[in-house]
Amino acid sequence: MKVRQLTFRLLQVYADVVRTGSIxxxxxxxxxxxxxxxxxxxxxREIVGEPIVRQxxxxxxxxxxxxxxxxxxxxxxxxxxxxxxxxxxxxxxGRGHFSIGLVNTxxxxxxxxLGPFSQANPQVDVTVExxxxxxxxxxxxxxxxxxxxxxxxxxxxxxxxAPFLSNPLVVVxxxxxxxxxxxxxxxxALKEERFLLREPGSATRHTFxxxxxxxxxxxxxxxxxxxxxxxxxxxxxxxxxxxLSRHVVADSPKGVQELPLQGFPLKxxxxxxxxxxxRLPPAAxxxxxxxxxxxxxxxxxxxxxxxxxxxxxxxxxxR
Amino acid sequence: MKVRQLTFRLLQVYADVVRTGSIxxxxxxxxxxxxxxxxxxxxxREIVGEPIVRQxxxxxxxxxxxxxxxxxxxxxxxxxxxxxxxxxxxxxxGRGHFSIGLVNTxxxxxxxxLGPFSQANPQVDVTVExxxxxxxxxxxxxxxxxxxxxxxxxxxxxxxxAPFLSNPLVVVxxxxxxxxxxxxxxxxALKEERFLLREPGSATRHTFxxxxxxxxxxxxxxxxxxxxxxxxxxxxxxxxxxxLSRHVVADSPKGVQELPLQGFPLKxxxxxxxxxxxRLPPAAxxxxxxxxxxxxxxxxxxxxxxxxxxxxxxxxxxR
DNA sequence: TATAGTCATAGATGATTATCTATGGTGTAA
DNA sequence: TTACACCATAGATAATCATCTATGACTATA
Numbered sequence: 001m002k003v004r005q006l007t008f009r010l011l012q013v014y015a016d017v018v019r020t021g022s023i024x025x026x027x028x029x030x031x032x033x034x035x036x037x038x039x040x041x042x043x044x045r046e047i048v049g050e051p052i053v054r055q056x057x058x059x060x061x062x063x064x065x066x067x068x069x070x071x072x073x074x075x076x077x078x079x080x081x082x083x084x085x086x087x088x089x090x091x092x093x094g095r096g097h098f099s100i101g102l103v104n105t106x107x108x109x110x111x112x113x114l115g116p117f118s119q120a121n122p123q124v125d126v127t128v129e130x131x132x133x134x135x136x137x138x139x140x141x142x143x144x145x146x147x148x149x150x151x152x153x154x155x156x157x158x159x160x161x162a163p164f165l166s167n168p169l170v171v172v173x174x175x176x177x178x179x180x181x182x183x184x185x186x187x188x189a190l191k192e193e194r195f196l197l198r199e200p201g202s203a204t205r206h207t208f209x210x211x212x213x214x215x216x217x218x219x220x221x222x223x224x225x226x227x228x229x230x231x232x233x234x235x236x237x238x239x240x241x242x243x244l245s246r247h248v249v250a251d252s253p254k255g256v257q258e259l260p261l262q263g264f265p266l267k268x269x270x271x272x273x274x275x276x277x278x279r280l281p282p283a284a285x286x287x288x289x290x291x292x293x294x295x296x297x298x299x300x301x302x303x304x305x306x307x308x309x310x311x312x313x314x315x316x317x318x319r
Numbered sequence: 320m321k322v323r324q325l326t327f328r329l330l331q332v333y334a335d336v337v338r339t340g341s342i343x344x345x346x347x348x349x350x351x352x353x354x355x356x357x358x359x360x361x362x363x364r365e366i367v368g369e370p371i372v373r374q375x376x377x378x379x380x381x382x383x384x385x386x387x388x389x390x391x392x393x394x395x396x397x398x399x400x401x402x403x404x405x406x407x408x409x410x411x412x413g414r415g416h417f418s419i420g421l422v423n424t425x426x427x428x429x430x431x432x433l434g435p436f437s438q439a440n441p442q443v444d445v446t447v448e449x450x451x452x453x454x455x456x457x458x459x460x461x462x463x464x465x466x467x468x469x470x471x472x473x474x475x476x477x478x479x480x481a482p483f484l485s486n487p488l489v490v491v492x493x494x495x496x497x498x499x500x501x502x503x504x505x506x507x508a509l510k511e512e513r514f515l516l517r518e519p520g521s522a523t524r525h526t527f528x529x530x531x532x533x534x535x536x537x538x539x540x541x542x543x544x545x546x547x548x549x550x551x552x553x554x555x556x557x558x559x560x561x562x563l564s565r566h567v568v569a570d571s572p573k574g575v576q577e578l579p580l581q582g583f584p585l586k587x588x589x590x591x592x593x594x595x596x597x598r599l600p601p602a603a604x605x606x607x608x609x610x611x612x613x614x615x616x617x618x619x620x621x622x623x624x625x626x627x628x629x630x631x632x633x634x635x636x637x638r
Numbered sequence: 639t640a641t642a643g644t645c646a647t648a649g650a651t652g653a654t655t656a657t658c659t660a661t662g663g664t665g666t667a668a
Numbered sequence: 669t670t671a672c673a674c675c676a677t678a679g680a681t682a683a684t685c686a687t688c689t690a691t692g693a694c695t696a697t698a
Contacts, residue, residue, distance in 0.1 A: 001403045003396075004328040009686090012323060024644060036687055038646060043685085050406065051598070058644065058695070064416055064600070065409060072402045076395055077322075083391045084320045087369065090384060097383055279370070281383070328656090343674060355657055357676060362655085377666070377674070 002047045008080060011073040013040045014052070018070045021059040044069075089123070093286025099127035100284070101136050101145040103203055104228060105245040106270055109165060110149060112298075117290045124283045132226075134201030140273070146284045148273040151203045161271040162311035164295060164304035168246045168265030169207055172256045174238050179259045186262050187217045194221040194240035196231045204228075207268055208243045215263065232256055269304075272311060280315055288312055321366045327399060330392040332359045333371070337389045340378040363388075408442070412605025418446035419603070420455050420464040422522055423547060424564040425589055428484060429468060431617075436609045443602045451545070453520030459592070465603045467592040470522040480590040481630035483614060483623035487565045487584030488526055491575045493557050498578045505581050506536045513540040513559035515550045523547075526587055527562045534582065551575055588623075591630060599634055607631055 016026045017037065027034040045052050052066035062070055089095040102110055107130050114126060129136075129145055133152070140148055153161035171190075173179055182189065198205040212219065223240065225231045228248045235242050236255025246265060249256060272288065274280055292308040295301040335345045336356065346353045364371050371385035381389055408414040421429055426449050433445060448455075448464055452471070459467055472480035490509075492498055501508065517524040531538065542559065544550045547567045554561050555574025565584060568575060591607065593599055611627040614620040 001399075001406055003399050003403060004326075004331060005684095006327040006399065007323075007685095008325040009323040022644080023646095032686090033688060034645070035647080035689085039686085042646085048406070050410070055645075055694095060645085065406065068402065068405060072398065075398060079391065079394060079398075080320075080322050080325065083387065084322060086387060087320055087367070087384065090387075091369070324654095326655095341674080342676095351656090352658060353675070354659085354677080358656085361676090374664095374675075379675085 001049055005047050008077065010040055010044045010047070011077055013037060014044050015070060015073040015077060017041060017053065017060060018062050018066070018073075021061065023060055091282050093124070093282035093284075093289075094121055095123040096281055096283040097125040097127070098146040098281040098284035098287065099129060099144075100287075101129040101131070101139050101148040103136050103148075103150050103270075104130060104132050104198075105151070105167065105204060105248060106149040108228075108245065108247040108251050109167075109270070113291050113294065114287075116294070117287055120290065121283070121286065124286070126283075126287070132199065132201045133203040133206065140275075143275065143278065146274070146278065146281055147287070149270050150273050151268045151270050152206070153271045153273045158276045159273055160276055160311060160314055161273045162304075162307040163269035163271045164291065164308050165270045165299060165301055166304075167268045167270050169204060169243050169268060170246045170249065170265045171241060171243055171259045171261045172232070172235055172249055173241045173259050174236055175255050175257055177241075177257060177259060179241075180257055182260070184262060185260050187212075187215065190241065190261070191217075192220055194223060195219050196234050196240045196242040197222050197224050198228070198231070199224055199226045202226075203268075204243060204245060207266055211263070211266055272308065274311070274315070276318065285312070285315060288315075320368055324366050327396065329359055329363045329366070330396055332356060333363050334389060334392040334396060336360060336372065336379060337381050337385070337392075340380065342379055410601050412443070412601035412603075412608075413440055414442040415600055415602040416444040416446070417465040417600040417603035417606065418448060418463070419606075420448040420450070420458050420467040422455050422467075422469050422589075423449060423451050423517075424470070424486065424523060424567060425468040427547075427564065427566040427570050428486075428589070432610050432613065433606075435613070436606050439609065440602070440605065443605070445602075445606070451518060451520045452522040452525065459594075462594065462597065465593070465597065465600055466606070468589050469592050470587045470589050471525070472590045472592045477595045478592055479595055479630060479633055480592045481623075481626040482588035482590045483610065483627050484589045484618060484620055485623075486587045486589050488523060488562050488587060489565045489568065489584045490560055490562055490578045490580045491551075491554055491568055492560045492578050493555055494574050494576050496560075496576060496578060498560075499576055501579070503581060504579055506531075506534065509560065509580070510536075510539055513542060514538050515553050515559045515561040516541050516543050517547070517550065518543055518545045521545075522587075523562060523564060526585055530582070530585055591627065593630070593634070595637065604631070604634060607634075 013026065013030065016029060017023055020026050020029065023037045023041070024034045027037045030037070041053060048065065048069060050065045051063050052069055053060050053062050086095065100110075110128070114128065118124065118126060129139060131139070133150065136148060136150065137154055139145055140154055151167050153159055179185055179190070197208070225234060228244060231242045231244060232248060233255070234240065241259070243266075246258070249258060288308055289312060292305055292312060295305040295308065332345065332349065335348060336342055339345050339348065342356045342360070343353045346356045349356070360372060367384065367388060369384045370382050371388055372379050372381050405414065419429075429447070433447065437443065437445060448458060450458070452469065455467060455469065456473055458464055459473055470486050472478055498504055498509065516527070544553060547563060550561045550563060551567060552574070553559065560578070565577070568577060607627055608631060611624055611631060614624040614627065
């Protein structure tokens with residue numbers, strides 16, 4: 001058999017001829033003329049190298065080889081069809097894979113979006129990458145993920161970003177800290193405190209540094225710790241104060257409490273970030289849609305909802 | 320996905336590209352130029368309606384959809400390949416089906432050929448049709464079977480026949496018949512005996528009638544019985560004499576014995592009969608080959624072997 | 639024996655395909 | 669930076685394909 005010349009069209013036509021037992025009938029059903037179908041059969045026979053049908057009592061019946069070919073046709077066509085359905089489902093975003101890169105702090109909130117999404121879309125496979133701002137920027141530069149969450153989107157023309165959730169940075173101290181009840185607490189008062197800081201690459205550190213700089217404060221004593229969780233524990237055990245995303249604290253506030261420092265919480269927002277030129281996997285698009293539908297009620301972030309809606313629209317227009 | 324435009328060739332090329340991870344490499348392996356392969360990929364992408372590969376670190380890697388398409392390709396191609404192997408096996412005659420029409424008497428011998436053949440070719444499915452000469456002629460006229468066994472082939476230009484086995488007709492009487500020991504027994508002496516005859520459509524009857532006519536004998540008393548077996552039993556129980564194929568008697572000679580009538584046994588031969596225009600199924604061809612290889616030793620019929628060999632040659636030439 | 643239905647074949651034509659050569663872009667390695 | 673390897677695109681061409689209309693052969697039925 002000359003496999004390379006075999007076409008699915010031929011198999012379709014052939015299968016229909018076997019089913020109807022009539023060349024003319026198939027021609028009508030497929031909106032072709034009778035000679036066309038005759039010729040298709042002829043060509044298929046040549047490809048197979050063997051007679052596949054014969055005339056019998058005004059019906060066209062498959063030969064023994066034709067029988068086998070019919071089964072093959074059914075089989076192949078249905079497999080192709082399954083694939084086609086898969087494609088549709090993939091394009092609808094209900095199936096497939098995407099990867100999302102999260103800046104460290106975001107890992108405290110994103111699960112609340114990803115969890116329900118996965119539940120609703122079990123066929124979608126999500127890879128979550130986590131790192132500090134700098135690491136995520138590297139991944140971003142290398143196009144390693146489909147979607148990112150930054151609090152400060154990289155400044156790149158090729159970037160589209162939607163601020164979707166507020167990320168207030170607060171100062172925390174140990175439970176029962178003497179500062180907790182101070183009125184009009186200022187940085188000046190905390191000058192002598194040791195501050196436990198995230199590493200320089202992190203967004204939290206960056207934001208805090210910027211605030212310190214703009215308010216002309218210089219810290220006396222600092223210590224660098226690379227993990228939000230470690231910082232929270234260190235604060236709880238009295239090693240010092242820290243600036244953390246409120247989400248970090250809200251998640252499991254044991255042993256620490258927010259301090260009412262003036263000017264705090266520092267406002268910042270998480271952004272969904274995608275590259276303009278990258279074709280977003282339909283599943284990622286579906287995730288964004290899902291998030292958009294959730295933000296207003298579940299997170300009380302109507303602005304975020306609008307921003308995501310705009311991003312979705314922009315992505316649609318890109319295509 | 321535009322299934323109708325899908326070609327196995329495209330899948331072959333695509334699968335190879337995925338395997339090698341290189342368009343150029345595939346081009347070389349398939350004896351094509353690089354642009355050709357590039358274009359095939361492009362066309363396949365258009366058929367699928369979705370990017371299927373992307374460049375990555377000087378390698379061509381499939382996208383998520385491409386992965387699924389690759390699996391599909393493998394699947395479809397291997398199925399087509401299995402069919403192709405089936406075709407080969409079919410053409411070799413080691414697989415498939417044929418039907419053979421036997422004249423009644425032949426059913427006593429053919430199993431000795433069909434049995435070993437089936438054993439050696441378990442994938443071949445044989446349909447055996449049995450009837451008297453007239454019934455077989457009807458089937459023959461209607462092209463109902465692939466192969467026939469007649470003692471007297473139909474006289475038809477479109478027929479090819481090979482006498483392959485002698486079929487001696489003998490006169491039988493009951494065991495201990497008084498005629499058994501008579502020397503120079505002639506028909507004249509048996510004039511008064513009742514003869515149990517096969518029905519007119521049968522070959523045995525036909526041959527016997529012809530002999531009677533040519534030797535000018537007329538039987539006094541006859542009875543017609545449509546089955547060899549029934550006749551044998553009737554003879555055994557003393558109802559009369561009969562003319563039967565020696566094979567019928569040889570098979571289970573209980574209660575009957577051959578009588579030494581002059582001029583007997585009447586010589587006749589079984590013929591394999593095929594229609595010239597009918598394409599013989601490879602399995603039937605293989606059966607004839609098998610028979611040809613068996614006749615000389617197992618049946619001591621060297622002439623039959625030659626005749627079948629000639630038939631096979633003629634069939635080969637027909638194609 | 640006409641008639642209608644079913645196929646096969648021939649001949650024509652526009653569209654598509656397979657394939658090539660030539661060329662240009664891009665990224666990697668010397 | 670140059671050279672090389674790899675891929676994409678453009679343009680050309682011959683082959684093949686998908687289709688059609690017209691027509692002829694065969695067969696069953698009125």
